[in-house]
Amino acid sequence: MRSISTATALAVLFGSAALSVVATGTASAATANITSPGGLVADEAVKRVFVGDTSAGTVTATDYSGNVLASVGGIGSVTGLTVSEDGATVYAAVQNTHEIVAIDAATLDVKTRYAIPTDTGPRHIAFSGGKVWFTYGDQWDGDLGSVDPTVDPAGGTDPVTMAQFPTEGTSIGIWGQALLDTDPLRPGVLAIGETGISTDSMAVVDVSSGTPALTAWYDGDYTLNNGIGDIDLVAGADRVLVNGHLLDAYADGKFSQSGTLPATGQQADVARSGQIAQVDGNKITTYRPSATKAIRTYTVGSYGTADLTWAPDSSRIFALVGTSNGKYSLKVLTDPDKNVPTLTVNAPSSATRAKKLTVTGKLSSTVALPAGVKLQVTRTDLESPKGKALPAVTVQSNGTYSFADTPPAGGTVTYKVTYAGDAGHAAVSASDKVSVSRAATGLSLNNNGKLYSYGADVKFTAHLGKTYKNRTVSIYADPFGADKPKKLVKTGKVNSSGNLTVTVDMTRDTAVSAVFAGDARYASKTVKVNAYAKVKISTAITKHYKTAKIGSTSYYWFHKNSAPIVTTTMTYYPNREERLDLQVYYEGHWYDSDSEYFGLGTNGKVAVNLGAPGQSGIKARIRAAYINGSSGDSVNSTTYSGWKYLYFSN
DSSP: OBOOHHHHHHHHOTTOEEEEEEEEOOOOEEEEOOSSSSEEETTTTTTEEEEEEEETEEEEEEESSEEEEEEOOOOEEEEEEEEOOOOEEEEEEEEEEEEEHHHHHTOOEEEEEEEOOOOSOOOOOEETTTTEEEEEEEEEEOEEEEEOOOGGGGGGGOSOOOOOOTTTTTTOOOOSSSSEEEEETTTEEEEEEESSSSOEEEEEEEOOOSSSSSEEEEEEOOSSSOOOOEEEEEEESSEEEEETTEEEEEETTTTEEEOOOOOOOOOEEEOOTOOOEEETTTTTEOOOTOOOSSEEEOOOOOSEEEEEEEOOOEEEEEEEEEOTTTTTEEEEEEOTTTTTOOEEEOOOOEEEESSSSEEEEEEESSSSSTTTOEEEEEESSSSSSSEEEEEEEEOTTTTTTEEEEEEEEEEEEEEEHHHHBTTTTTEEEEEEEEEEBBBOOOOOSSSSTTTEEEEEEEEEEEEEOOSSSOOEEEEEEEETTTOOEEEEEEEOOOOOTSEEEEEEEESSOOOEEEEEOOSSSSSEEEEEEEEEEEEOEEEEEEEEEEEETTTTTTEEEEEETTTOEEEEEOOOOTTTTEEEEEEEEEEEEEEEEEEEHHHHHSSEEEEEEEOOHHHEEEEEEEEEOTTTTTSOOSSSSSSSSOOOOEEEEE
């Protein structure tokens, strides 16, 4: 277990952010109110994780999956947490009120508040040798204190003891509120790392007797660490891990550098098993003791990790990870002792159906794999959409593998290769796709380019050629104009002649398409035709005094001073206009006189006053027209009404 360093705490000031407690893997998510990290510790006895909140003054409890169970407020500006050796009590260092607060781990009830006689701390905290140890002080005058929870102050004895950092053999002691760390497998051993200044003084002390005795001391001179932001006791060895990557051994009262981890980290935590979890930028990487290669690497985001701690049974890691909005998530990282192998699958990009192809790949790992590893292979295609298991393949000693297969179906064929994992490796899978050829089939659709009257019921017939199993065709109608979307008219199996027929009501120019989705041996195909529809149009003449024929043609008769009214009725579409064409008869021929556009009302009608000519003997004719592209839209084909003939008399 470790506490957040002063440098980390200063870098994690979030305002009114909240902690989103989210579990990685199968755990569910929950939300707790927290503004800035104030300690993180896991408790084996109650199987809980405790998260401190400096700004809100709360301690929140979650289960090992990250689900929030409860929270207690009113603690104060908690800056560090630790758990008693029996797991029954959580202790919080509260800097603003200068207290150590004892909290019941099962109920979160506050049991005791211990006043610490200082105005600079307590800051960092640890439990070892039956006591709560804490650091306090300011730059140049740091020190170590303890709380003995077995002492009842009512008996007249103060459970708090100050100024306990050993001065004999250290000359000047520690300068600043030092970091603390313990090893549950070595009760009574306490690591102390000076922080707040660029030097790197550190110590290991034995507190098993109740009074700290110096085991090793280093008076910082920049030769080992050049500043300490994190310190951890290495389980099972007389070493400390500094700043997440520097290994310093101690013996005969002194420290010496004994190695580094492969990657340069910022902080770390060491499990009872000796495994190390290291923070390096947006990654958390685990290592076995003295290993030179990583076991597993988790990518946790690019906003920093404020704190992390192992579960006491080393089964998972709890990490307080920053998010884009200044909040922090408690992520639960499972299977930290299992290496994640790299698995590749390489299949040809294309292949011929019913012809043999070869798939190759490689399984590699930074932790040695067992000999003779077998991989499971699944082929997914149109014939086996849920996947078909193929014979297992054995990995060669160099990590490579290959297998041959004859794809029975065309289309996209996916080969998925899976390694089930073992005691030291997580399961991993990878896949690759092959475009397998399929034969072409014939598909046709009639009525392309034909023009129909408005509202005609037109039969469209799709004809499907040879296929394998699928004999289904879908026919769609897509009327011109954005207000009428494409719709499925019919889906069904073609008849014994290969035909499927639908009826389309032709009120617009319409794109009709037939779609064959394909099957395992024949490729999909789509054909489209455009059929055209006229508008519905008519004209009515009023203000005439009679109708009578001149020759064989029927005319509307008007007095020379009467103005004809021409009313056009046309299929309506937004902003549609009619065009009126007027011609005059002269010396045996009809001559164009005028053409003009008039907007339709929403009822599809428009009435136009032609005006009175003022003289007799005039023959004229008039018609209405919808002109595709010129009448305000292009959803129908150009349509003309019949001519209406006018005669003006005295």
